[in-house]
Amino acid sequence: MSFHTTGHGAQVGTTDRSEDGMTITDGTPERLDAGRTPDVPPSLQLEGVAYAYPDGHQALFGVDLQVGRGERVALLGPNGAGKTTLVLHLNGILAGGAGSVHVGGLPVVKDNLQEVRRRVGIVFQDPDDQLFMPTVRDDVAFGPANLGIRGAELDARVDRALAAVRLGDLADRPPYHLSFGQRRRAAVATVLAMEPEVIVLDEPSSNLDPASRRELAQILLSLDVTILMVTHDLPYALELCPRSVILSDGVIAADGPTKEILSDPDLLAANRLELPFGFDPRVLG
Amino acid sequence: MGAGHAHRLYRPAASPVHRLSPQSKLVATVLFVFVVVSTPREAVWAFGLYAVLLAGVAAVARIPAPLVLRRMLVEVPFVLFAVLMPFLSQGERVDVLGLSLSVNGLWAAWNVLAKATLGVVCSILLAATTDLRALLVGLERLHMPQIMVQIMTFMVRYGDVIGDEMDRMRIARESRGFQGRDVRALPVVARSAGALFIRSYERGERVHLAMLSRGYTGTIPLRGEATTAAQWRTALALPAAALLTCITAWVLR
Structure with a gap:
């Protein structure tokens, strides 16, 4: 896997109309299937994932979810729906409940953890949690170095990842001296450098000003990876993800084209999701 | 915060001293301090x-004297301690400007002052010519235990x-009208410190999670x-000269 620019960047700022049109005719939730062959395992496959925290609080009650390679899926849901718990199952930080998780066909079990964590890159909500090294370059190198990559290959990966998020010129700055938007992009670079199959973003647009929000969208659209985006920002989900999944009370409550889901006021209301004032997805093409 | 100050201690330049590897400068600094401490105080x-010697290093590193002098202020508490010695020590006494001072105390004060000052100046030069990240790299290459290097890395990163x-x-x-003027304000400040501790602890957990997610081993x-x-050879020239x-001082004694 790599993260070359694919040309999606040109569509930034609008929703992907041709793909939306296609879905309405064939009705399947999986759209980005160009170039996908039936024998390529899905990037993420969850079957009956259930989990209760040690204090007895049950967060997940049997989640089934499949995300094909190259798809961009938004994971929506109110606070406390179990979104973060679900995300931490994807790379084996949490486990031990019922069900199974496969990443690109590889089961998430103890023996595979290192490879699973290479394949699933999680971008956490607070970039200060993710960027802990003295310079941005060190931070981006941390993941691949843990995979045993050294020397010129490591430098090349770091440079590629930083170029992909357009931070090449700030590589040697301490993260503390970057703007919030730059730090969020640096956090994306730290997982890109591991050349993952899936990038999972936790609230990628939170605390970003509109320009940083748009810049991040452009970058995410230019990446050739599977994306699972946890968010409350419904317009952002519509802009970036053709498909959305609603997680509510630890189960999947809805799964379908983002535009259809956002156009269903009753479904949104039942799951404590709300569109911003004046925003109507039906108006957009 | 400590780390914040430390960032500001570094003074970028392109001198030969700046170019030396951090590990060689660390070793040179420690050796120099040991040699200074072992010198007889009468010499x-x-x-x-x-x-x-240090002035020479500062000149090569293009560190201006006023900067070094200003930073030497951290030594002030030691100076106060040293000033007390001639008054408090016992033994033979001399009169200086009408004050009766202990000869032993004067020597002890000189000993503390001279050695501390040289050590402080040497550290100032190290900090001014080596940035924090380089110091961490140097410590790691000198085989300081990983856990300590990691703790210092986090301190550097999260201090600010x-x-x-x-x-x-x-x-x-x-903003809610609190004024921390006297002792009665202490419980409020203490509770803030507690909240800060818990927040930092939770951040630590989140950072650890993010590290594990990137394959931390x-x-x-x-x-x-x-x-x-x-x-x-260049770096060790300083402690070698010292x-x-x-040795000469001990031989001539």
Whole structure:
């Protein structure tokens, strides 16, 4: 896997109309299937994932979810729906409940953890949690170095990842001296450098000003990876993800084209999701 | 915050001293301090020579004297302690400007002052010519235990973050009319410190989670370069010259 620019960047700022049109005719939730062959395992496959925290609080009650390679899926849901718990199952930080998780066909079990964590890159909500090294370059190198990559290959990966998020010129700055938007992009670079199959973003647009929000969208659209985006920002989900999944009370409550889901006021209301004032997805093409 | 200050201690330049590898400068600094401490206090000329050596390093590194002098202020508490010695020590006494001072105490004060000052100046030069990240790389290459290098790395990275958090909490307190003027304000400040501790602890957990997610296995690989023999020779010239001085001082004693 790599993260070359694919040309999606040109569509930034609008929703992907041709793909939306296609879905309405064939009705399947999986759209980005160009170039996908039936024998390529899905990037993420969850079957009956259930989990209760040690204090007895049950967060997940049997989640089934499949995300094909190259798809961009938004994971929506109110606070406390179990979104973060679900995300931490994807790379084996949490486990031990019922069900199974496969990443690109590889089961998430103890023996595979290192490879699973290479394949699933999680971008956490607070970039200060993710960027802990003295310079941005060190931070981006941390993941691949843990995979045993050294020397010129490591430098090349770091440079590629930083170029992909357009931070090449700030590589040697301490993260503390970057703007919030730059730090969020640096956090994306730290997982890109591991050349993952899936990038999972936790609230990628939170605390970003509109320009940083748009810049991040452009970058995410230019990446050739599977994306699972946890968010409350419904317009952002519509802009970036053709498909959305609603997680509510630890189960999947809805799964379908983002535009259809956002156009269903009753479904949104039942799951404590709300569109911003004046925003109507039906108006957009 | 400590780390914030430390960032500001570094003074970028392109001098030969800046170019030396951090590990060689660390070793040179520690050796120099040991040599200075082992010098007999009566050999006043030797301390003068040490000072000349450091002045030479500062000149090569293009560190201006006023900057070094200003930073030497951290030594003030030691100076106060040293000033007391001639008054408090026992034994033979001399009169200086009408004050009766202990000869032993004067020597002890001189000993503390001279050695502490040289040590402080040497550290100031190290900090001014080596940035924090380079120091961490140097420590790691000198085989300091990983866990300590990691703790220092986090201190460098999060010192400012926690400092900012503390500042925001103070502003929020004061915005609600709190004025920390006297002892009665202490419980409030203590509770803020507690909240800050818990926040930092939780951040630590989140950072750990993020590290695990990127395959953390117990080591943080910092990438530095090996020191060349020429660099070692250059860096160790300072403690070597000091050692010669020290040996001469002991022989002449």
